[in-house]
Each structure stands twice: as structure tokens, then as C-alpha cells.
Amino acid sequence: MTETTNSYDMPDERGHFGPYGGLFIAETLIPAVEELDQAYQKYMTDPEFMAELDKDFQHYVGRPSPLYHAERWTRELGGAQIYLKREDLNHTGAHKINNTIGQILLAKRMGKTRIIAETGAGQHGVATATVCARLGLECVVYMGAVDVVRQKLNVYRMQLLGAKVVAVESGSKTLKDALNEAIRDWVTNVDSTFYIIGTAAGPAPYPAMVRDFQSIIGREAKQQCLAQAGKLPDALLACIGGGSNAIGLFHPFIDDADVKLIGVEAAGDGIETGRHSAPLCAGRPGILHGNRTYLMEDDDGEIIETHSISAGLDYPGVGPEHSWLKDIGRAEYVSITDDEAVEGFHALTKMEGIIPALESSHAMAYTLKLAPTMQQDEILIVNLSGRGDKDMHTMAEREGIQI
Amino acid sequence: MSRLATKFAEFRQSGHKALIPFITAGDPTREFTVPMMHAMVEAGADVIELGVPFSDPMADGPVIQRASERALEHKMSLRRTLEIVSEFRTSNQDTPVVLMGYANPVEAMGYEDFALAAEKAGVDGVLTVDLPPEEAHECATLLNAHNIDQIFLLAPNSTPDRIKKMDTVGSGFLYYVSVKGVTGAGHLDTSDVKRKLIDIRANTQLPVGIGFGIKDAETAKVIAGLGDAVVVGSALISKIEENLDSPENAKREITELLKSMRLAMDSQG
Ligand SMILES: Cc1ncc(COP(=O)(O)O)c(C=O)c1O
Numbered sequence: 001m002t003e004t005t006n007s008y009d010m011p012d013e014r015g016h017f018g019p020y021g022g023l024f025i026a027e028t029l030i031p032a033v034e035e036l037d038q039a040y041q042k043y044m045t046d047p048e049f050m051a052e053l054d055k056d057f058q059h060y061v062g063r064p065s066p067l068y069h070a071e072r073w074t075r076e077l078g079g080a081q082i083y084l085k086r087e088d089l090n091h092t093g094a095h096k097i098n099n100t101i102g103q104i105l106l107a108k109r110m111g112k113t114r115i116i117a118e119t120g121a122g123q124h125g126v127a128t129a130t131v132c133a134r135l136g137l138e139c140v141v142y143m144g145a146v147d148v149v150r151q152k153l154n155v156y157r158m159q160l161l162g163a164k165v166v167a168v169e170s171g172s173k174t175l176k177d178a179l180n181e182a183i184r185d186w187v188t189n190v191d192s193t194f195y196i197i198g199t200a201a202g203p204a205p206y207p208a209m210v211r212d213f214q215s216i217i218g219r220e221a222k223q224q225c226l227a228q229a230g231k232l233p234d235a236l237l238a239c240i241g242g243g244s245n246a247i248g249l250f251h252p253f254i255d256d257a258d259v260k261l262i263g264v265e266a267a268g269d270g271i272e273t274g275r276h277s278a279p280l281c282a283g284r285p286g287i288l289h290g291n292r293t294y295l296m297e298d299d300d301g302e303i304i305e306t307h308s309i310s311a312g313l314d315y316p317g318v319g320p321e322h323s324w325l326k327d328i329g330r331a332e333y334v335s336i337t338d339d340e341a342v343e344g345f346h347a348l349t350k351m352e353g354i355i356p357a358l359e360s361s362h363a364m365a366y367t368l369k370l371a372p373t374m375q376q377d378e379i380l381i382v383n384l385s386g387r388g389d390k391d392m393h394t395m396a397e398r399e400g401i402q403i
Numbered sequence: 404m405s406r407l408a409t410k411f412a413e414f415r416q417s418g419h420k421a422l423i424p425f426i427t428a429g430d431p432t433r434e435f436t437v438p439m440m441h442a443m444v445e446a447g448a449d450v451i452e453l454g455v456p457f458s459d460p461m462a463d464g465p466v467i468q469r470a471s472e473r474a475l476e477h478k479m480s481l482r483r484t485l486e487i488v489s490e491f492r493t494s495n496q497d498t499p500v501v502l503m504g505y506a507n508p509v510e511a512m513g514y515e516d517f518a519l520a521a522e523k524a525g526v527d528g529v530l531t532v533d534l535p536p537e538e539a540h541e542c543a544t545l546l547n548a549h550n551i552d553q554i555f556l557l558a559p560n561s562t563p564d565r566i567k568k569m570d571t572v573g574s575g576f577l578y579y580v581s582v583k584g585v586t587g588a589g590h591l592d593t594s595d596v597k598r599k600l601i602d603i604r605a606n607t608q609l610p611v612g613i614g615f616g617i618k619d620a621e622t623a624k625v626i627a628g629l630g631d632a633v634v635v636g637s638a639l640i641s642k643i644e645e646n647l648d649s650p651e652n653a654k655r656e657i658t659e660l661l662k663s664m665r666l667a668m669d670s671q672g
Contacts, residue, residue, distance in 0.1 A: 014537065022537070022538050023535060023537045023538060024506055024533045024534060024535075024538055025533055025535065026461070026462045026532050026533060026535075026556065026558075026580075027535060027555070027556040027557060027558040027561065027580065028558035028559070028560060028580060028583055028584075030535060030558075030561075030565070031558075031560045031561075031562070031565075170465075170468060170472075171458065171459065176459060177459075180459050180460075180461045183461045183462075184461060184462075184464075184584075184585045187462065187583060187584055187585060188583060188584040188585065188588070189583075190560065190583055191560075191583075285510075286507045286510055286511060287505075287506040287507045287510050287533065288459060288507060289459075289461070290533070292510075295507070297507065297511060299511070300480035300481060300482065300508060300511060301457075301481065301507040301508035301509070301510060301511025301512065302456075302457065302458040302475065302480070302507075302508070303458040303459050303507070
């Protein structure tokens, strides 16, 4: 039996997860994050706010998302019982909306009239544009020029929703550069603007705040698993871009010491080639985008360009809480190459009739490796963070098909 | 007392306002920087701010972003920036040099190694854009132990309490970022600056340098009337960018602009 204690209590009051996290930002943004921190502290314990959030989760997002027992895939792999947490069934098709729904409610209470966001795969951009449309707020989304091309379907979705999508041409033209540009916008328009960061990273209080909004995933999964299988899972699996879907699933289980937590980073062309996006597996601690965390950098501390088939994982950093969980040995981090992710994509599609996002496909690919090594009475919960519609172009092109 | 503190004490005594040009180390080439630094001193610069290129310059506008990119293209780095300062020091031991950059290159080198190397190279101040007092304690303590001032920023939205905090943790001078925005922003309002300086002066005795958005002699003159130092960056770096085929022209145009600023700043009543 797993012993449940409440020993894990991170971050500290200054937003530190051990040496990670913190507040590494320019002076002009200090008042903005202080104001946000106050609102976050106040409303996360405010029954009226939480009731509104719950209502939106239920009626707008479509929560709770199912915990689906993938019986055919389980039989095929012959090991652990595989359960999929179906975040792909949320409104807009990914876990990202859990966070944007929460942050927009805060923005509204803080009287902010203009919303900005960064996006990689476009899922966070779509989730932000969606909640802005619903509340009639101005929305500007920064997206690397490379990602604008590979995720053009989502660009169109954001535009339909009334957002302005700005293609960022600086640096590697991917997610990190979109973040840089969003931060520049924020510094310039700090009074009117609320920055909805899309993952559990950035300056305090973002990593903890995004985690708290995403933790609905793990809270539901825990209840559902107990109800359906009568016990806690043995292992949890989630892909890691900035780490929000993973920390959302992991966090409610951190004190359940017998539940293994496994994060899957993108190995791109392979860790050994240097062309990857796996800072926890192959990077070292540094400072970027407001927090100290594992990064991909060269000896001089310049950030290295990353690579992944999935735009949502193509980022040189990771949320600081994962850095901490790695260092204390509570979670384990592994990596999956582009080719393996494509295998995972096909496996789930063929075996269960569910087309996963390329990000989530990294977790599926690791399921192919892990499930057979586990016992048949063991339970593996895999976070299906998003659906694959947005990746049809990438997949078709990779397989030489014109659509 | 540090070289910066000594200088600013002298300036205060004589009523002299400091002119602080900013260029990025290694932009457009490694060879350009040291002679440019000497030329800026001749043109009337009192302190030199040297940008350390970083791959993700979040607080910078397009002009300084591109300067960083040009410098990084030929592998300019924090270590090489320190070499540039050493080289400058072989014939100038008088003009303070302040490094301006981001936290990660310093973190990658290690605070202790950096403080040692920076002192040895002859650096006088370090301004790290994304290292506010909340996170700066360890770095600032080590720098101070090596006679280097950690320079902190103030912003238009800094509260009186925040200014007091900077007064406690800061040394050398405080750098007032005169607009909400990135470097090179185009909408500096000098009457806003004037109002804010009343707040700042009421809460700190440290010298105040003012920068962001100062592009011409006329503005430099007005700003010099308000602060202790005028920082000019993007306007100079634009000259480099406009003359990429002729570094000599860039150097001449930068010197001319600085001279005109110096003249304007010195000509007030
Ligand atoms: C479906 C999906 N999963 C995962 C991610 C990765 O982000 P995170 O690690 O924050 O969950 C993204 C990001 O765009 C995504 O769209």
C-alpha cells in the first residue's frame, strides 16, 4: 500500500524549487509579476474563483476527460495495463486550455484588457485565442516563423478566433524566439497586458501557477484510476516540452512514492547528434526566460538551437520543477527520437483508433518500450496531451504524401 | 572605492555630466571594438559600456539584437569580451568599463571565476539585465569582493520602496531605464523622466545614469540636466549597421555623434 503524506511543498515563497525557478527578469517586469503573484495567491484560495474555474472546466473544456483503458494496445504489448488520460478530448484538442482558462480568469479579475502569448505547436496559441474570443479580449500570439509554416492549420484557427499572429523572424525562429518576442511586448505594454505563458516555466509565479491549473489532470486521473482499477497506478508517462502536461499529471502523485514518474523529452535526430530538445537528459543548469533550469547551451552560455519533429517540444529549456524532480530523483527523464515518435504515432492510431499529437506521440513511443517490461497487474497511465489533427501536414510530408 | 565610485564623486564635485556610450563587443568584428573604445574616450566618453552578446537578448530591440547576432557569428563570448577589456586597459587605465549583458553567460562561467577574470581584465561594473536584486545576492557579493560594482536598473514603474531597495543593494551608479520597453525604443518623453527623477533622487544618493531612447545631442542635453550620466546605445550601433561595408565610416559617424552630444551636454548654464 502506498503511504500518502503531504511532505512535498514546492516552491518556496520566492518561487524556488531548490536552486531552480526564481525571478530572472528585467526590472520593468518586477511590478507586473508581483501584481500577478498577489492575484494568484488571492484567487487560488477564493471559493468564488474556484467555482467559476470548475464550471468552465466542466461546461466549456468538457472535463473530466476520460481515463481510457486501452485494452487492445495492452494486449498487443503484453505487459502493463495501459490507461490513456484523454486530454486530446478537451475543447481545442489539448491540455493547453486547462491553463488558459485559469489565466484568463485571473486576467479578467486584474482588469487587463490585452492578452499576449507565445506558441510552438500552436495549441497554446489556439487555446489562448479561444478564451480571448470568449471574453472579447484583444489577443496577440507570437510564433516562430518556422512553426508558422509547419503548424499552418493552427495559424488559421487562431486568426479565425480573432487573434493576431506575429511570425517571429529572429534567432532560430521557433518557440524560444517566440518567448523572447512575447517578453519584449510585455515589457513595452506592461500596464495593459497580461502574458499567458503556455507552459510551467518562466519567472515566478508562472511555473507553480501553470502547474496548479494543469494539476486537474492528475487529480482526475488519480480518482479515476482508483475508481476503475481499485488502486493507484504504478507509473505515469508524459511528454515534456516545457513540462506543463507532465507536471499537471505528476504533481498530485508526488507524495505517492511508489508511483513512478517518467517524463519523455524529444531526442530529435538522436541525443548523440546534438540535434535534439532534451535539456534534462543532455543539458545543464542555466538561466533563460525568467528561471534557472536545465538548458541546452554551449560552453559560453549561449543557447543552442534545438530540433524536434514536434514544434511543441522544440524548446531548449524546461520548467524548473522538473529540474528539481530530476535532481532529487523523484522523477526520471528519458528521450525519444523523431523516428520513434512517428512509430508511436502510428501505433496508437492503428491499435486504438486515436490519432495523437506528435508531442504526445513521444509518450506513446516510450509506452512501446516500457509497457512490455512491466507486469500485467501493473498500471501505466500515459498522458495523451493532444490530438494529431494539427500534424497531418507534417506527417503526410514526411511520408511523401500530397494532401 | 571602486573606479566608478571615484569617478562619479569627481564628476559630482565639478558638475560634470558623464557620457556613457554602449557598443556590443565584437560588433561587427573583433578588431573593431578596442580602437572604437579609444576613439569614444577621445570624443568625450567618461565610461564605456560594453555589451556582452547573448543568443536570446530579451530586453533588447532589433538594433542591439542584430549587433548580438553579428558578434556571435564569429564566436564572440563573455571570455572574449574580457580579452577586449584587457586589451583596452593596456593603454587606458582611467576610463571605467561596465559590462552589460544577460545572466546565463555569467552563470555558465561561474560567478567566482567570472568575478576573478573580470577584475583581472579591468572591468569596473557589471549590469546583468535579468538579475534583479531578488537573485543577485551571490553574484553581487563576489563582484564587490573583487572591486567591481553590480549595477542595478530602475524602471518607470519602480516604486519608492523599490528605489530604496536598489539604493541598499546597488553601488557605482543606478541605471534608470527611461522608457517601458526594449532598447532602442522611440518614444522617450523627457518630462516623464523629469518627474520620475524627483522620486528617484528622494530615495537614493547613488549617481543615476539614464538610458533607453536617447538618440541625439538635443535629448542628451536635456537628460544630462536631470541625471548624472547619459547612456546612448542603439543610436551608435545603428551607425555600425549602416556602414557594415566600411567600419571606418562607422567609427567616424559614432565619434561625431558623441562629440555633438558632449558639446551639447557641456553647454548648459
Ligand atoms: C499536445 C501537446 N502536448 C505537449 C506539449 C508540450 O508542452 P508541455 O510540455 O508544456 O506540456 C504541447 C505544446 O505545444 C502540445 O501541443
